[in-house]
Amino acid sequence: MEWLFPVIIAILLYAIIAAVIRRNNLFSENITFFGPIMAIKTDKVGFFDRFIPFKAFFRIYGTFGVLMVVVISGLMTYLLLKTTEITLLTRPEPSDFQKPQNILLIPGVNEFIPSTFAVWTALVLTIAIHEFGHGILCRIEGIAVKSTGLLLAVIPIGAFVEPDEEDLEKTHGMPKMRMFGAGIANNLTVGIICFIALILLLGMVAPSPVPVVTGVYQDYPAWGADLPYPSIITMVNGEPVASREEVSALLSQTKPGDAISLTVVSDGSEIERELILSEWPDELETGYTSGFMGISYYDSDRVVAVLGNLVSPEGMLYLLIAPLNIVPGTEFLRVIPYDSVENTYLQVPFDGFWEVIHLLFWIGWINIMVGIFNALPMVPLDGGYILKEGLNRLLDRRGFGRYVDSIVSTVSWAVLLMILAPILLPYLFHL
Template sequence: MNLLLIAVFLVALYFLIAGYIKKNNLWEDHIRFYGPILALKTDNVGFFDKFLPYSRFLKLYGTAGAVMVVIVSLLFSVLMIFSFQKTLASPPAPTGIYEPQNILAIPGINEFLPLSFAVIIAFIVTLVVHEFGHGILARIEGMRVESTGVLFFVIPIGAFVEPCEEDVEKASGRSRIRMFGAGITNNLVVALIAFLLLALFMGMAHPVDAPYVKAVYAGYPADDSGLLPNSLIISVNDIDVTSREDVTSIMSGTKPGDTVSVTSVHEGMTSTNNLKLTEWPEEYGDKNSGFMGVSYYDSSRAKELSDKYIRSPLGPLLLVYVPINAVIDGDSLGLGILAFDSPDTVAWSEPFYGYWQLIQILFWLFWFNFAVATFNALPLIPLDGGYIMQEGVKNFFAARNKERYADYIVSGISWLMIFIIVSLIMIPYIASF
């Protein structure tokens, strides 16, 4: 079924249900509307008081986290400015990550975010971890929490914790900064833990030399015979094979013009294809044997890349690119198995049952928490980083008796970041015209 039709149906159904609830004032104590967004809330917030005995440690945690948030905010602001300059100088095509459905991080709509169990779990945990950080630090800093809940627009799109506005106003600047930064700090900590666990568990998987066809060359024997990508070869000329070496050994005795029978398994279905072999393309050297026209999935290379990425100082940034590479570049890195349900796992040993599901959960826990933390750290109101920036700017000008300038600076920085974000999205479309 067309995804657009499904999306339209779900949106229409949401508006019907939300409109009925709003018109009849149902569950007023627990439901509130912010425009088209439905907030499901509760004032049962005693959970946050359970952290009061750990106030001293959590204040230190909040202070260290606030410093970390400021550093992340500066780094990613600079990165966005450089990205803006590069995009302006060489506008990319309005495809891939710039397509409308890929602008928002909505699982199942965004091509890079599958609607899988791992994504849903990671998405929910990320929201809870972020908002509970605000709630816990609000109580630690003496601010009452009035309610907490989930925001809906067709699907859960966010969570919230609502501190008492009066208490927030009365709190010191440092207390507010710790409270605003707590959500980002929690996301960064969870992202780091997930990243380290991902590195640990990926060390348990070992590549195997399975004759797993990742791609077929257009216009060559495998393609002409109907052999499909993502197929595992199990026999050649009725001789069972379990490795690429087995296939190579059989193929070494062939010559261009010979016909070989290849039996393979694709998505659980076994089929046999007759391939009339051709000569090898010139770029592969002078070879006398016949050429099938297939490319195998190289799990050994994927393992090397995985280890390299994880151990690199830029490991987190590189892993963020994995889902995009898997969709746009046809998984040229071979690391799509970290993020997606993939038949490529046949080329790996599986240490225990459910191993790849665990890997995907850890990957998406890292991905969502890292993405939410870095985006929210941007100096842009109403993001958390924006409120932290606001506190810092106000304190700076207050110490110099020039408080009247603070609001102008905060507003200017926020509008600058909005301009950059919108430009990064729109420049490819403007340039295409």
């Protein structure tokens, strides 16, 4: 609860500052309010004009973004259809993954997304990266940008670019589609770059020989002695040990029924336990005749092997589901998104390594997720507007333009229902 007092102070300061600005109509040209959210904007948007000389490149880039949206939109619609079908056929029990709050990309509200510096930084950067894509392509396609700025609610929660509505209304076809697709292209490009950098850095991680206890066998010596875990073994019978091999060497001199003293460090405290060793369980089939403590070690070699296997398209998919921990065998990946004691059980090349890893992961993950979600063919998402422009271009020349709004509306509602179905249906099935 150490964070509670600073958070309360920050909220009070923000409320006071916002109230003073609002009551006295201060900085009216640059600050507006949407409820409790403060928008700080500027009409000095010459930054976006700097990209006009590279018009050819950015038009190719924007076109590539539109193609990505079309592919992702089709693929995600198919996956939503299959997920809805499977949900209707299997009638699953509600799970943590299907809790309504877990569809929201809000740190601390979504149970899989922690409220950390890395996550909030990634969230703000993602929105800025998305909006700047729209701003750059606006100028490339001759659409004026009226203003740009930040949205604040105690902390920055996003960014925005405000195009000139008249220019936007006059723009049609591929120029407008490229403008909508640029934000998604930016998100996916930045996300993939961050994941590549992340994988390269994870290739520097090495196994640690430290004897880390991560579990105990029920009804065996360590269980009976109430040995804490996770913990690090530092001494056996008063002799210092620094690796699993050294622990095994000392235990090899024992036999079932012998008593040993075990010194471990857990949560920064040194703890000593007396264990009466037992025989090895038959199911382990080791053939050992020495005494058995009944502990399981942290397998840092396996963790490093899992991290090394991320260099593949399949590895990219594993990164996308790393926070969810829904695929058996990927539980070791939690060292990537989360700050946990397990991060200390691996050898890393420099101080602050895991902070860099967490930041790269969340910037990459949130950018890719926002890019994929915005590609869905549903208004008011970018994918929905691209669908509308595409249909206008296709149907107008054939005299069917009057049906475009109805088609887009129908598709949008269908996609929304398919998003909600796997989340809500399990609760309806098991009322």
